[in-house]
Amino acid sequence: MIATGGRRLLAAINPAAAAAGLAPGMPLADALSFLPGLVTAPADPAADSAALTRLAEWCGRYSPWTAPDLQTGGDDNGVKIEITGSSHLWGGETALAADLARRLALQGIAHRIAIAGTLGAAWALARYAAADAQPALPAPQDERAALAPLPVEALRLDPLTVQGLRRVGLRQVGEIYPMPRDALARRFGDSVASRLDQAFGDLPEPLSPLGETPSRRVRLSFAEPIADPADLARAIARLVEDLTTRLAREGVGARRLDLGFHRIDGRVEHIRIGTARPSRDPRHLAGLFTAKLDTVDPGLGIEDMILAVFAVEKLPPEQAEFVAGSPEAAAHDIAPLLDRLGAHLGLDAISRIEPRQSHIPERASICVPVEEKQSSKLSVIPGRRVAANPGMTSGEFAGNGRKPLRPVRLFRPPEPVEASWLVPDNPPIQFTWRRRLHRVARADGPERIAEEWWTEEGFGEADAIRDYYRVEDSEGRRFWLFRAGLAHSDPPPRWFVHGLFA
Amino acid sequence: MSFSHAIRPRLPAGMPRPASLAALRDRIRQIELPLRHGVLPFGVPAIDDALPGGGLARGAVHEILGAGGDEEDGAAAAGFAAAILARIGSSPMPTSSSHRCAMGPSLSPLKGGEGKPGRLVIPLSALGGGEGRGEVGDSRALGTGPVLWCLKRPDLYGPGLMAHGLDPARLVLVSASRDDAILWAMEEGLRTPGLAAVVGEIGRLSMVAGRRLQLAAERSGVTAFVLRRWRNGEEAAAERERPSAALTRWRVTSLPSRDELRLRNDPKLQHLVGRPRWRVELLRCRGGVPAQWVVEVADATGHVCLSAELADRPAAAPKQKMGRREADRFDAEPGQRRAG
Numbered sequence: 001m002i003a004t005g006g007r008r009l010l011a012a013i014n015p016a017a018a019a020a021g022l023a024p025g026m027p028l029a030d031a032l033s034f035l036p037g038l039v040t041a042p043a044d045p046a047a048d049s050a051a052l053t054r055l056a057e058w059c060g061r062y063s064p065w066t067a068p069d070l071q072t073g074g075d076d077n078g079v080k081i082e083i084t085g086s087s088h089l090w091g092g093e094t095a096l097a098a099d100l101a102r103r104l105a106l107q108g109i110a111h112r113i114a115i116a117g118t119l120g121a122a123w124a125l126a127r128y129a130a131a132d133a134q135p136a137l138p139a140p141q142d143e144r145a146a147l148a149p150l151p152v153e154a155l156r157l158d159p160l161t162v163q164g165l166r167r168v169g170l171r172q173v174g175e176i177y178p179m180p181r182d183a184l185a186r187r188f189g190d191s192v193a194s195r196l197d198q199a200f201g202d203l204p205e206p207l208s209p210l211g212e213t214p215s216r217r218v219r220l221s222f223a224e225p226i227a228d229p230a231d232l233a234r235a236i237a238r239l240v241e242d243l244t245t246r247l248a249r250e251g252v253g254a255r256r257l258d259l260g261f262h263r264i265d266g267r268v269e270h271i272r273i274g275t276a277r278p279s280r281d282p283r284h285l286a287g288l289f290t291a292k293l294d295t296v297d298p299g300l301g302i303e304d305m306i307l308a309v310f311a312v313e314k315l316p317p318e319q320a321e322f323v324a325g326s327p328e329a330a331a332h333d334i335a336p337l338l339d340r341l342g343a344h345l346g347l348d349a350i351s352r353i354e355p356r357q358s359h360i361p362e363r364a365s366i367c368v369p370v371e372e373k374q375s376s377k378l379s380v381i382p383g384r385r386v387a388a389n390p391g392m393t394s395g396e397f398a399g400n401g402r403k404p405l406r407p408v409r410l411f412r413p414p415e416p417v418e419a420s421w422l423v424p425d426n427p428p429i430q431f432t433w434r435r436r437l438h439r440v441a442r443a444d445g446p447e448r449i450a451e452e453w454w455t456e457e458g459f460g461e462a463d464a465i466r467d468y469y470r471v472e473d474s475e476g477r478r479f480w481l482f483r484a485g486l487a488h489s490d491p492p493p494r495w496f497v498h499g500l501f502a
Numbered sequence: 503m504s505f506s507h508a509i510r511p512r513l514p515a516g517m518p519r520p521a522s523l524a525a526l527r528d529r530i531r532q533i534e535l536p537l538r539h540g541v542l543p544f545g546v547p548a549i550d551d552a553l554p555g556g557g558l559a560r561g562a563v564h565e566i567l568g569a570g571g572d573e574e575d576g577a578a579a580a581g582f583a584a585a586i587l588a589r590i591g592s593s594p595m596p597t598s599s600s601h602r603c604a605m606g607p608s609l610s611p612l613k614g615g616e617g618k619p620g621r622l623v624i625p626l627s628a629l630g631g632g633e634g635r636g637e638v639g640d641s642r643a644l645g646t647g648p649v650l651w652c653l654k655r656p657d658l659y660g661p662g663l664m665a666h667g668l669d670p671a672r673l674v675l676v677s678a679s680r681d682d683a684i685l686w687a688m689e690e691g692l693r694t695p696g697l698a699a700v701v702g703e704i705g706r707l708s709m710v711a712g713r714r715l716q717l718a719a720e721r722s723g724v725t726a727f728v729l730r731r732w733r734n735g736e737e738a739a740a741e742r743e744r745p746s747a748a749l750t751r752w753r754v755t756s757l758p759s760r761d762e763l764r765l766r767n768d769p770k771l772q773h774l775v776g777r778p779r780w781r782v783e784l785l786r787c788r789g790g791v792p793a794q795w796v797v798e799v800a801d802a803t804g805h806v807c808l809s810a811e812l813a814d815r816p817a818a819a820p821k822q823k824m825g826r827r828e829a830d831r832f833d834a835e836p837g838q839r840r841a842g
Contacts (some may be wrong), residue, residue, distance in 0.1 A: 334650075334674070334696045337690060337691060337694040338674065341687055341690060345677075345683060350674065350676055351674075352673060353660040353673055354660075364661060365661055367656060406662045406664075408580045408665075409657045409659060409662070410658075442758075442774060443774070471775075472775050475758075477570070501577060502582065502584075502754075
């Protein structure tokens with residue numbers, strides 16, 4: 001196993017190589033002189049760290065707080081798991097460690113396990129006290145004693161500091177205990193003392209978990225791994241049932257959920273769903289998960305399922321209070337529909353039309369995802385909303401249309417046409433659109449729409465000025481045409497069909 | 503049964519036999535069944551008379567076709583659908599709930615708590631309590647329920663819909679790339695009673711797919727509109743004459759606009775676009791007769807009215823009954839002609 005860096009060095013070794021006297025960091029040439037038959041492979045740190053992250057994710061079955069612990073020295077890699085509050089689910093720390101060891105062994109992962117009151121202590125114990133089949137589980141009051149015989153490296157110090165400590169004869173952690181703190185700090189900086197404090201919990205050291213930590217979690221383990229979709233669906237129903245009872249008790253509804261399927265081979269498959277409004281309807285939520293069940297590859301079987309909620313919103317117990325037919329009830333009724341559609345087609349497939357403060361046609365009405373609720377409204381200047389939508393008030397249109405008319409269909413981008421017209425600003429006489437010639441019978445216009453020079457994004461140079469015409473061809477179809485550019489400009493103006501009137 | 507045995511021989515010769523009676527009842531039920539969710543009148547007697555029940559059946563599937571080049575884009579079809587949707591609320595029956603819809607702050611679920619810009623909601627109580635609130639709520643107050651509009655090309659334009667009376671804030675757009683995804687989304691929508699209507703822009707519609715939509719619509723009372731949009735002439739030719747399970751099939755054609763009086767007299771204004779018009783054809787209607795009308799394009803309240811001018815009427819005149827009605831309308835005062 002080799003790392004290349006000008007010279008070729010050993011990055012990591014297996015136990016047999018270690019027994020032969022090799023060590024990580026040793027030049028390959030030296031190693032080969034020890035062991036001529038050494039089998040090597042190029043190191044792939046990216047794959048290593050990905051594998052470690054996957055392992056950390058798998059450890060999510062023990063606690064939501066897990067994180068890969070990537071060290072520069074390959075052998076020191078590990079996974080941190082915060083089991084405070086979750087070890088009782090496994091019948092105590094010893095049982096948890098035993099379960100973890102058994103499952104890791106099943107996956108063929110060499111491991112050393114330690115459980116301690118602090119991250120620092122557990123780190124030290126796992127690397128310097130635990131043996132392969134012997135997890136280090138000192139009682140809380142024994143942790144100090146358990147750390148004492150370990151080498152000073154166990155304190156997670158940088159190599160230079162370790163060297164310095166060794167030079168003054170401090171080889172074991174226990175030998176540092178009686179040292180005066182200020183002398184240590186003067187000589188080696190704050191790191192020694194602070195690492196020591198972290199190991200004993202005098203200095204807090206929070207674990208930054210892998211990804212986001214869910215606010216609520218429900219777990220279901222199976223005695224026998226399951227793979228049948230029907231079984232999985234039943235399990236989903238049960239998990240969701242558990243979760244929703246809890247949500248109902250707290251008066252909240254879920255917005256974002258993640259269902260993790262822990263496979264027996266250590267991989268974790270996920271179904272993630274979002275809801276348009278907070279929900280705790282078990283049938284609805286279970287339906288969303290079940291609909292996506294075919295994206296989950298159960299492999300050889302699934303031994304654990306963990307349903308986690310990442311975002312909740314207040315949802316008072318009101319369902320029945322909605323009056324049938326009221327707009328609130330309608331909104332309430334269609335939320336599950338939006339979730340179903342979103343789960344199937346993707347949330348970005350669902351949008352709504354929102355008016356905007358712009359006289360540029362394509363910007364006056366835009367599609368926004370249903371997800372982002374009223375946030376986009378902020379861009380509309382309050383009190384000017386009517387002005388923001390030219391011709392959009394029902395009253396204006398009822399009459400003879402003082403405001404310019406707008407088409408029912410708008411092409412984005414506008415479709416170029418070949419048109420013949422009289423300069424400077426007559427409507428076209430005829431135009432060819434989609435390979436068909438249209439003779440213009442009647443036309444209104446022009447309505448000039450110029451670039452919004454006060455905004456960053458304009459039409460672009462050539463299209464800075466558009467003259468719009470409402471044109472009726474000899475058959476009676478009505479088009480919204482525009483000419484980009486002025487009559488004698490260079491390049492010559494171009495014509496586009498931008499929309500169709502009903 | 504011995505009783506029926508005894509009676510059957512004594513039936514007069516002209517009486518229908520029980521078996522055919524049952525068939526007749528079935529037929530009546532077939533006609534009446536689609537109407538159990540109520541109807542949405544156009545407010546134009548000529549059109550409403552041609553439809554069983556006096557209007558467009560709710561909780562049913564209606565097909566709307568474009569014509570000529572518009573078969574591809576469905577602009578006129580979209581305008582026509584918008585006009586109908588403008589008048590369709592979320593409540594399937596003209597009951598007190600429609601009253602509440604018009605009374606309350608006109609909310610749309612996706613817009614949140616604010617009223618619509620520029621929309622004046624007149625409490626129905628202001629119109630006089632006894633004035634058949636159901637009917638008024640139905641035909642005059644604009645609809646408020648959300649509309650699911652499933653489409654392949656995102657070319658629907660909000661301000662243009664507004665011009666035909668449909669508040670774009672009521673729309674939930676679903677874009678999908680394939681017909682079957684659109685059909686699926688429509689069917690899901692039709693199972694949701696909170697929706698006012700479901701619109702789908704579809705190229706191919708098989709009998710089975712149409713039937714599924716129809717069943718879902720009947721069950722929930724949500725009305726479905728299938729806007730047929732064909733990619734090219736070939737697809738149009740293949741699909742145009744295909745029967746479907748829809749209750750009605752309409753074709754909407756943009757007609758040259760009618761010159762208004764002021765345009766006709768002033769040579770300078772002659773080339774301006776006048777009042778836009780549609781030819782609305784009822785091609786197929788279960789329990790009704792095919793017919794066609796020339797109407798003025800729906801206004802911002804979603805109402806259409808018969809065009810006053812008959813000059814552009816096609817040579818193949820519709821049913822005589824229609825012709826008479828149009829003549830009746832023509833004689834009427836222009837002010838009264840506007841329906842709704």
